[in-house]
Amino acid sequence: MVSLVQRAAQFVSRTLKLHPERVLAGKDLDGNTYFEIPAQRYFLGLLSQTKPKRIVVPPSAIQRASTSYEVTTEWNSWLRYNRQDAPTLDELKDNIAKRSLIAERVKHLENNSFGKRVNQTLVSPGSDLQESQSVESWTGNKS
Secondary structure (H helix, E strand, O other): OHHHHHHHHHHHHHHHOOOOOOEEEEEOOOOOEEEEEOOEEEOOOOEEEOOOEEEEEOOOHHHHHOOOOOOOHHHHHHHOOOOOOOOOHHHHHHHHHHHHHHHHHHHHHHHHHHHHHHHOEEOOOOOOOOOOEEHHHHHOOOO
């Protein structure tokens, strides 16, 4: 008897279908959940969604009220239909590692090249200046 009631309830909910069905696409490392809503008819067939839609749901109700949560570049491109497949957690972790490695290399290059540039004097080509200018003269710091 219980299974008959459950089947009847499922049939009624599928028939009425007050909201469009959402298909889980994945989650990111911040806890955001991503869904795709395929083209379908709902609310007794009176309403329809003609194009598929992609949405993001933040992890908490507080963040839903404010739009201060961030979406990663990979998921943003998926939301805007720039890529077909949703990114995987492994892909997200690999990209984070690559970004941190690049940031370390940039920091290292900036530290090394800045030390070399301070000691060099610079003259713009084709200028009428007889004396060369250094970085210290531009900033007003003389050591």
